Amino acid sequence: MFDLHQRLEARRAAGLQRFRRQVEGPAGPLQRIDGREILSFCSNDYLGLAGHPAIAEALRRGSLAYGTGSGSAHLINGHSRAHHALEEALAEFVGRPRALLFSTGYMANLGTVAALVGRGDSVVEDRLNHASLIDAGTLSGAKRLRYAHADVDSARRQLSRAEGDTLLLTDGVFSMDGDVAPLPALVEAARECGAWLMVDDAHGIGVHGSGGRGTLARYGLGQQDAPVLMGTLGKALGTAGAFVAGDEDLIEYLIGAARTYLFTTAMPAALAEATLQALTLAREEEWRRERLSELIVRLRGGAAALGLTLMPSDTPIQPILIGDSAQALAVADALWAQGILVPAIRPPTVAEGQARLRITLSAAHEPEQVDRLLETLAAVLASPVGSVAADAT
Numbered sequence: 001m002f003d004l005h006q007r008l009e010a011r012r013a014a015g016l017q018r019f020r021r022q023v024e025g026p027a028g029p030l031q032r033i034d035g036r037e038i039l040s041f042c043s044n045d046y047l048g049l050a051g052h053p054a055i056a057e058a059l060r061r062g063s064l065a066y067g068t069g070s071g072s073a074h075l076i077n078g079h080s081r082a083h084h085a086l087e088e089a090l091a092e093f094v095g096r097p098r099a100l101l102f103s104t105g106y107m108a109n110l111g112t113v114a115a116l117v118g119r120g121d122s123v124v125e126d127r128l129n130h131a132s133l134i135d136a137g138t139l140s141g142a143k144r145l146r147y148a149h150a151d152v153d154s155a156r157r158q159l160s161r162a163e164g165d166t167l168l169l170t171d172g173v174f175s176m177d178g179d180v181a182p183l184p185a186l187v188e189a190a191r192e193c194g195a196w197l198m199v200d201d202a203h204g205i206g207v208h209g210s211g212g213r214g215t216l217a218r219y220g221l222g223q224q225d226a227p228v229l230m231g232t233l234g235k236a237l238g239t240a241g242a243f244v245a246g247d248e249d250l251i252e253y254l255i256g257a258a259r260t261y262l263f264t265t266a267m268p269a270a271l272a273e274a275t276l277q278a279l280t281l282a283r284e285e286e287w288r289r290e291r292l293s294e295l296i297v298r299l300r301g302g303a304a305a306l307g308l309t310l311m312p313s314d315t316p317i318q319p320i321l322i323g324d325s326a327q328a329l330a331v332a333d334a335l336w337a338q339g340i341l342v343p344a345i346r347p348p349t350v351a352e353g354q355a356r357l358r359i360t361l362s363a364a365h366e367p368e369q370v371d372r373l374l375e376t377l378a379a380v381l382a383s384p385v386g387s388v389a390a391d392a393t
């Protein structure tokens with residue numbers, strides 16, 4: 001029974017066991033990690049807000065006004081004026097009547113999907129959807145139909161097999177590939193089949209669309225096109241938590257039916273205060289998105305000049321496909337030895353044989369830091385460690 005030691009040994013042998021590094025200081029491209037000065041390209045802090053002093057100050061003010069803990073669930077007495085103000089600001093930001101806060105994106109997805117569909121209903125999912133959307137489908141008890149990544153014909157075939165109330169679920173930006181879902185075509189497909197499109201825009205909010213309103217906004221799509229929008233606060237907005245936005249009925253329904261909303265402690269009100277400040281910065285400081293676009297162009301141009309192949313992406317997520325897990329790890333280790341952190345992403349996060357280096361950029365990066373990454377990558381991939389990896393791509 002429970003031979004965890006043996007399970008761990010098997011994982012270690014396969015190079016799949018994970019470990020954690022210890023970080024000091026606020027989030028940013030340069031951090032002390034495991035006692036060393038490291039330049040990192042791995043956070044989801046796309047706008048460079050996670051270490052922003054004005055947001056930290058709002059958190060401090062919020063905690064003096066509301067204390068550190070909310071004390072209970074939203075439906076008891078954990079729902080503060082600050083939470084409410086943030087919900088209104090988020091709804092207005094994404095152009096929808098209402099929004100509802102959740103403590104994490106994972107919980108927002110689980111709670112929302114399981115509240116909307118159940119036995120006799122269906123979820124149709126992109127194969128590369130985030131684990132939380134996949135788990136949400138499983139938890140809901142609905143019939144689960146998966147389609148080939150970003151393949152709208154495949155989605156249509158699965159939609160035609162759906163029964164009952166049907167949710168078409170997709171990431172807006174795919175977290176491990178960096179590509180954008182074919183949203184206009186998915187909207188059409190969902191509409192034809194009477195399904196509801198739900199978009200998880202964890203990596204799009206703050207980054208894409210005018211004013212950072214998200215991936216749907218990038219295509220001019222809104223409430224009528226995708227009735228359910230999920231966004232997270234822990235990525236571009238630099239705090240923690242998530243929200244679901246939609247019409248009045250959706251939000252009122254979720255307040256009573258989403259179990260991950262009902263049966264959990266409300267996020268600290270101070271975090272809501274901090275996020276309001278973050279949202280203001282994200283909306284107003286357009287230079288952060290412009291800087292990000294410049295860095296993406298710089299990285300891709302530089303990579304092409306060095307003969308490195310990045311996966312197709314125009315988002316801050318810029319992976320290099322390596323293939324073999326051990327090889328990806330070896331390249332990541334060699335970069336680490338040079339003081340650069342780029343994580344090797346391996347199964348089960350990505351499919352078998354699809355291990356990759358996942359580079360992410362932030363508006364807080366300097367152009368020279370991107371250049372240093374490129375030079376170091378080129379040197380590592382040309383070395384014995386990397387040449388095997390290069391052959392594998």
Ligand SMILES: *Cc1c(COP(=O)(O)O)cnc(C)c1O
Nearest residue numbers: 104105106130132171175202232
């Ligand atoms: C990060 C992420 C989540 C989970 O959000 P958390 O707030 O970190 O729990 C959900 N979906 C996608 C696509 C994500 O990238």
